[in-house]
Amino acid sequence: MIDPSARRARGRPRERVLDVDRITDAALAVLKKDGLRGLTMRGVAARLGVTPSALYHHVPSRDALLAAVQERFAAGLDTSGFGTLPLREALSRWAWSYLLLLRAQPELVPVIVEVPLAQTPHTSLMYQRVIAGFAAAGWPEESIIGSMSVLETYIFGAALDSPSPDDVYAPGSSAREPLLARTYAAFSASVEDRGERPRDALFRLGVEAILTGLHQVWGSGRGWPGAPR
Template sequence: MTKSPRRAGRPSTQVLTEERILKAAFALSAQRTARQFTMTALAESLGVRTSALYHHFANRDAVIRAMRGQVSRALVSPVLHEMPVEDALLTWAHSYRDAAIAAPEAMVMLATSPIDADEGSFADYEQIARLLVADSWPTDTIVDAIVALESFIIGSALDALAPADNMAPGALAAQFPTFAEAEAARARLSTDPARRTFEIGVRALIHGLTAWARESTT
């Protein structure tokens, strides 16, 4: 009896890789709450046994660390002496917001999970810390500045997902005329008010943090 020739082409099932798992993890984070984001749910979304995931990730926290690392690698990290400090922080903030908008639900989970052992995030923070130390910022101001910026950036990314007219009072405009006119004036200035607000806010925040840090040295 002769054997049938081996069929050429792709296997009938996809090979499970870290890249494929992470892609599914980001998709799952858009469908489930942080509590519902489990290894079992992730395995089900991939159509594999839960045990198959453990060949790639030790546990749920390891998956989340890898997700955060992937986000961190998408950021434009400030480089020493490449540009003025405020411009470097602004460039970083814009890239961070873009990454957060691309995966908003995941960012909420990542922002509330431990960072420990996430080399990608710490490498990013290290670059910022070196930038600020070189600019004579006191070391005790650096983490506060990073957290303040991250909090604003993530909040701004969530705001970007809201309808452009989400601040309009609508039928209540007559009751609140001053605010209604202010909102209308803002709408006339930009077709993307969330981005405009982010630009104003992040520049003000960076400028204020820089002034605060320099005052701390006196």
């Protein structure tokens, strides 16, 4: 007699059905291991244990795969402040969420730079929310893309610099470095007083400096309480 449980199991797939989410997961793993240049459809297929042709039923090309990775990343960015908070606070919240995601996945920086916005509708909607925040605060239209790009470029650099040690500026024991020793000690004390890690303190300072500088160049003053005019 045939075991009924064996009959019920017959024909069931041993693994999860292949889909875009699973392929994107595999692409992220390949990116982390081999970087953007090492990402190929063949490599992703090998990681999933399928043939490359199996991927093309779900993702038509490598470009489409990169777009899926970009869309996954953009979905994690915090745009909740736009339309609910003053622009400066909304941009700061967005920038911090951007940094934290890239610290966890710095290999995605070249993907974000490479993928055209036209191929990523959900990412485009994310940028539209940021742009609408600038426009609602009265910024000239010609200033918005450039201002957003300046902030985004700074975030990329900060994310790539994140692996550097917290004491990278610590002076040696040489007595010929008294000014460096004093300034480093002052910086360290300031960071400690705020209860921050040095890299977080530097990022916060950079974001504030960029937003203040952009305001001085372009801002109307609306939505930027406390910023110099």
